[in-house]
Amino acid sequence: MADAFVNWQDYSRFLIGLIAILDPFIAVPIFLSVTSSRPEHERARTVKIVTLTVLCVLVGASIVGETLLNFMGGSLASFRVGGGLVLLLMALAMLNARAGDVRQTAQEADELEHGSSVGVVPLAIPLLAGPGAISTVIVASHGGGWLHHALIILCIALACAVLWLVLKMAVPVGRRMGTAGLNIATRLLGLLLAAFAIESMATGLKALFPALAGA
Numbered sequence: 001m002a003d004a005f006v007n008w009q010d011y012s013r014f015l016i017g018l019i020a021i022l023d024p025f026i027a028v029p030i031f032l033s034v035t036s037s038r039p040e041h042e043r044a045r046t047v048k049i050v051t052l053t054v055l056c057v058l059v060g061a062s063i064v065g066e067t068l069l070n071f072m073g074g075s076l077a078s079f080r081v082g083g084g085l086v087l088l089l090m091a092l093a094m095l096n097a098r099a100g101d102v103r104q105t106a107q108e109a110d111e112l113e114h115g116s117s118v119g120v121v122p123l124a125i126p127l128l129a130g131p132g133a134i135s136t137v138i139v140a141s142h143g144g145g146w147l148h149h150a151l152i153i154l155c156i157a158l159a160c161a162v163l164w165l166v167l168k169m170a171v172p173v174g175r176r177m178g179t180a181g182l183n184i185a186t187r188l189l190g191l192l193l194a195a196f197a198i199e200s201m202a203t204g205l206k207a208l209f210p211a212l213a214g215a
Contacts, residue, residue: 011151011152011155013196014136014140014152014155015155015158015159016192017136017192017193017196018058018133018136018137018155018156018159019159019162019189020189020190020192020193020196021087021090021132021133021136021193021196022054022128022129022133022159022162022163023094023128023186023189023190023193024128024162024163024166024167025166025173025177025182025185025186025189026094026099026103026182026186027123027127027128027163027166027167028166028167028170028173028174028182029174029179029182030099030123030127031046031047031050031123031167031170032170032171032174034123043170044168046123047164047167047168047170048164049120049124050120050123050124050128050163050167051160051163051164051167053120053124053125053129054124054125054128054129054133054160054163055156055157055160057124057125057129057133057134058129058133058134058137058156058159058160059153059156061134061137061138061141062137062138062140062141062149062152062153062156063141063149065137065138065139065141065142066138066141066142066143068138069138069142075207075208076139076142076204076207077203077204077205077207077208078204078208079135079138079139079204080139080200080201080203080204080207081200081201081204081205081208082135083132083135083136083138083139083200084197084198084199084200084201084204085197085201086102086131086132086135086197087132087135087136087193087196087197087200088194088197088198088201089102090102090103090132090190090193090197091190091191091193091194091196091197092190092194093190094186094187094189094190094193095187095190095191095194097183097186097187099127102130102131102132103126103127103130103132104122104126104127128163136200137152137156139200140152
């Protein structure tokens with residue numbers, strides 16, 4: 001994506017934005033509630049399954065993203081605006097310390113609470129690797145050479161490493177931070193995500209309506 005990723009700062013911004021989109025802290029209380037009765041080894045296995053699923057989904061989106069955009073026949077600019085709107089809705093929910101319907105519907109929350117398997121669906125998908133994360137990776141992966149794609153995948157791997165670390169330490173993190181602390185962390189990430197979303201929408205709108213660039 002030569003028009004956006006021109007220096008290392010762009011990749012660090014993408015990494016921070018992706019961590020904000022995944023928001024490991026919003027998953028901590030949910031993860032603890034559905035694994036509270038499970039032994040430690042099963043909880044560790046669930047963390048591994050969740051992290052690997054998110055990694056595979058996002059790396060897959062990175063690899064097939066440009067092909068998917070071409071297949072859909074939509075422009076990158078329109079995808080930026082649409083994806084930015086999804087991110088903004090997620091950010092607004094995070095500012096209220098909620099997962100929001102974009103991440104998880106009431107039916108999915110009920111399935112998570114009572115289902116026997118929580119690793120892949122719906123904890124990893126769509127709570128973590130949902131429409132916001134997938135659309136962001138697709139937009140970021142558009143264009144560029146092999147080095148660009150390799151760096152995008154590296155950023156995804158680093159974000160998943162942060163996710164794994166937070167979930168792996170969910171018990172001490174949840175105990176030390178408490179509900180208020182986790183909510184504060186989610187709100188701060190929501191603020192970062194809102195800025196990321198508006199920037200994405202602004203870039204897309206300028207490409208769709210060039211007159212805005214000179215305004």
